[in-house]
Amino acid sequence: xxxxxxxxxxxxxxxxxxxxxxxxxxxxxxxxxxxxxxxxxxxxxxxxxxxxxxxxxxxxxxxxxxxxxxxxxxxxxxxxxxxxxxxxxxxxxxxxxxxxxxxxxxxxxxxxxxxxxxxxxxxxxxxxxxxxxxxxxxxxxxxxxxxxxxxxxxxxxxxxxxxxxxxxxxxxxxxxxxxxxxxxxxxxxxxxxxxxxxxxxxxxxxxxxxxxxxxxxxxxxxxxxxxxxxxxxxxxxxxxxxxxxxxxxxxxxxxxxxxxxxxxxxxxxxxxxxxxxxxxxxxxxxxxxxxxxxxxxxxxxxxxxxxxxxxxxxx
Amino acid sequence: xxxxxxxxxxxxxxxxxxxxxxxxxxxxxxxxxxxxxxxxxxxxxxxxxxxxxxxxxxxxxxxxxxxxxxxxxxxxxxxxxxxxxxxxxxxxxxxxxxxxxxxxxxxxxxxxxxxxxxxxxxxxxxxxxxxxxxxxxxxxxxxxxxxxxxxxxxxxxxxxxxxxxxxxxxxxxxxxxxxxxxxxxxxxxxxxxxxxxxxxxxxxxxxxxxxxxxxxxxxxxxxxxxxxxxxxxxxxxxxxxxxxxxxxxxxxxxxxxxxxxxxxxxxxxxxxxxxxxxxxxxxxxxxxxxxxxxxxxx
Numbered sequence: 001x002x003x004x005x006x007x008x009x010x011x012x013x014x015x016x017x018x019x020x021x022x023x024x025x026x027x028x029x030x031x032x033x034x035x036x037x038x039x040x041x042x043x044x045x046x047x048x049x050x051x052x053x054x055x056x057x058x059x060x061x062x063x064x065x066x067x068x069x070x071x072x073x074x075x076x077x078x079x080x081x082x083x084x085x086x087x088x089x090x091x092x093x094x095x096x097x098x099x100x101x102x103x104x105x106x107x108x109x110x111x112x113x114x115x116x117x118x119x120x121x122x123x124x125x126x127x128x129x130x131x132x133x134x135x136x137x138x139x140x141x142x143x144x145x146x147x148x149x150x151x152x153x154x155x156x157x158x159x160x161x162x163x164x165x166x167x168x169x170x171x172x173x174x175x176x177x178x179x180x181x182x183x184x185x186x187x188x189x190x191x192x193x194x195x196x197x198x199x200x201x202x203x204x205x206x207x208x209x210x211x212x213x214x215x216x217x218x219x220x221x222x223x224x225x226x227x228x229x230x231x232x233x234x235x236x237x238x239x240x241x242x243x244x245x246x247x248x249x250x251x252x253x254x255x256x257x258x259x260x261x262x263x264x265x266x267x268x269x270x271x272x273x274x275x276x277x278x279x280x281x282x283x284x285x286x287x288x289x290x291x292x293x294x295x296x297x298x299x300x301x302x303x304x305x306x307x308x309x310x311x312x313x314x315x
Numbered sequence: 316x317x318x319x320x321x322x323x324x325x326x327x328x329x330x331x332x333x334x335x336x337x338x339x340x341x342x343x344x345x346x347x348x349x350x351x352x353x354x355x356x357x358x359x360x361x362x363x364x365x366x367x368x369x370x371x372x373x374x375x376x377x378x379x380x381x382x383x384x385x386x387x388x389x390x391x392x393x394x395x396x397x398x399x400x401x402x403x404x405x406x407x408x409x410x411x412x413x414x415x416x417x418x419x420x421x422x423x424x425x426x427x428x429x430x431x432x433x434x435x436x437x438x439x440x441x442x443x444x445x446x447x448x449x450x451x452x453x454x455x456x457x458x459x460x461x462x463x464x465x466x467x468x469x470x471x472x473x474x475x476x477x478x479x480x481x482x483x484x485x486x487x488x489x490x491x492x493x494x495x496x497x498x499x500x501x502x503x504x505x506x507x508x509x510x511x512x513x514x515x516x517x518x519x520x521x522x523x524x525x526x527x528x529x530x531x532x533x534x535x536x537x538x539x540x541x542x543x544x545x546x547x548x549x550x551x552x553x554x555x556x557x558x559x560x561x562x563x564x565x566x567x568x569x570x571x572x573x574x575x576x577x578x579x580x581x582x583x584x585x586x587x588x589x590x591x592x593x594x595x596x597x598x599x600x601x602x603x604x605x606x607x608x609x610x611x612x613x
Contacts, residue, residue: 026431026435026516027431027437029427029428029430029431030427030428030431030443032424032427033424033425033427033428033447033487033491034443036424036480036483036484036487037446037447037450037484037487037488039480039484040458040462040480040481040483040484040485041450041453041458041484041485042450043461043465044458044461044462044465045453045457045458045461047461047464047465048457048458048460048461051460051461107340107343110336110339110340110343111340113333113336114336114337114340115333115337117337119599121340121341121344122599123596123599124344124345124347124348125344125347125348126537126595126599127347127348127351128347128350128351129537129541129595130541130588130591130592130595131351131545131584131588132544132545132546132547132562132563132566132587133545133547134545134547134563134566134567135545135566135584135587135588138566138570138580138584139350139354139580139584142577142580143350148365148366148577150350150353153369153370154370156368156369156370157369157370157372162368162369184347184350187347188347189538192534193493193534196497196530196531196534200497200500216332230496230499231496234492234493234496237448238451238489238492241448241451241452242451244452245452245453245454245455247454247455247456247548248547248548266454266456266457269456269457270456273456273460274456279460283457286453286454286456286457289457290449290452290453290457293449293452294449294452298445
C-alpha cells in the first residue's frame, strides 16, 4: 500500500522533537501490560516447554525423566492422528475465516446503509456474541441432536415424516455442524468491527464518487474495501488465532469424536493430556500447535503492518 | 423525459434499493437471532412438548420447571430433583465481579499500549506486538496445568484475584490491538494541532485522542467483558469451589448431570445471558453515540 512510504518518510523528521525523558515515560505505559502477560502466559509456557521435554505422566508424577525431543519425534513422525487433526484444523480455519469475513462484510455494509432501526439491528446481531462458547456447544449439540434436535424437527415438519439424521456422527456432517456453530457464533464479531470501520471512514471521497456517478459496487470496491483493510486484517488475524485454538465448541458438540472424526488439534491435546494423562506429550503437541499459530500470525502480522495508514513517530 | 422526471425516477430507484437492503438485512438478522431466541423460549416450555414427536411448534402453555430444577425447588415430576440447591447467586456474583474488574484493567492497560503502538516506533516494538499476538494464540487448556501449579504456590488458586489476573492478561492483547487500529484512524494533524495549542503529549492523548476512540474503547470493553464472562477452560481448572467458581464451569457441571434433558441447559443459558445482555446494552449506547457523532470523519 502506498501509505507505507509516508510512514517511513516522516519518522526521522519527528525524532528530534522528543526529549529523552518523555520517551521513557511513554514506554513505561507499556510495562503493566507486558508484565502481566509474561506472568500469566509467558512463564507458564516456559514451564510447559520443560514438561514437553519430559515423560511427565499425570498418574506417575514422581518418576519424571528428561527425555529430550522424544515426545516431538513421536508426534511428528509416528502419529497419523496428529496430522489428521492438524489438516482438519487448517481446513476448519480456512473455511470459517473466509465465510465469516465475506458474511461480515456484506452484513456490515448493509447495516451501515440502514436508515432506521440501526440500534435494534445491532442488538439482534450481537446476540450470538453473548453466548459463551460452551453454551454455543451445548446449544448446537441440541439443535443437531438426532432424536430431539431443532434441525431434524424442522425437517420432520417440512417433509411430514420422521428424520433421524445423525448430524454429529456422520462424516462429513459432523464437521459442517461444528463449522455452522462456529460461524453463527463469530460472524457478529466481524460485523461489529467492519461496521465500526466503515462508519469511521471520511465521507468526502464517497461524495466525490457520488458526483462522478459511481455505482454502489464500485464505491465498495474502490473506496470502502481498501480503506477498511486494516480492520479486515486485524479481524482476520484475531479470528484465525481464535480458530487455531478452537476447543470449547468442538469439545462439547462432539469431543473430537466419534472415533476422532471431528478431532481438531486442541481436542486431541486434551485427549492426550487430560484423558490419557500423558502430559509430556500433550505439552509437546501444544507447542507444535502454538508454533504453527506463530507461522500464521507472522503471515497476517506482515499484512497488518503493511496496511497501516497513518504515520508513526520514531522514539 | 424532463429534468424533474429523471430526478424523480432516480429518487424512486434509490428508495427501492434502500427497501431491498432493509428486507434482506432483517432476514439475515433473523437467521442469526432465531437460534438464540429458541433457547430462551425453550426454557419456559413444557417438558412433554420439547420431547414431542412429531414436534410441537406452538406452545400450549408455559412452565418455570426448568428454573425450579436449577434452584433445587421441587417440580411436578418429583423424582427429578438435584442433590441440593446450586449456589447460583454466588456463581453470579463471582462472574460479575471477575468479569467487570478484568475488563476495567484490560481497558486501561490495553488503551495505553494501543496508543503507544499506534504513535511511536521504538526498538523491539514489533517483537512486543508479535509477542502479544502470540499470547493470544495460546489456548486456555495449554495454560491450565502450569498456571494451576503456579497459582497453588502463590495461594492464588480458587480466588477471585487469581481469575481477574488471568483474564486481564488474556484480554490485553486484543484490547491493545483493537485500540491501536482505532488510534490509527485519527488524523495526525489533530495531534499536532493540539500540541501547537500548547498541549503536552499526555494532554493531547487525554483531550484529543481518547475522546475520539471512545467508540473503539466501548467495542473493546464489550469483547473483553464477554471473554472474561464466558471463559471456560481455565475457570474449570483454577476455580474449585463456590468461592471463585464462575458460570461456565458451573454450567458444564450442571448440564453434565442432565444429558438428555435440555431444559436445565436452556435455563442456565438464560441466566448467563441476562447480565451479558445488560452490560452490552449499556455499553452499546456509548458505542452508538460514538459511532454516529462523526467526530473522526475528515
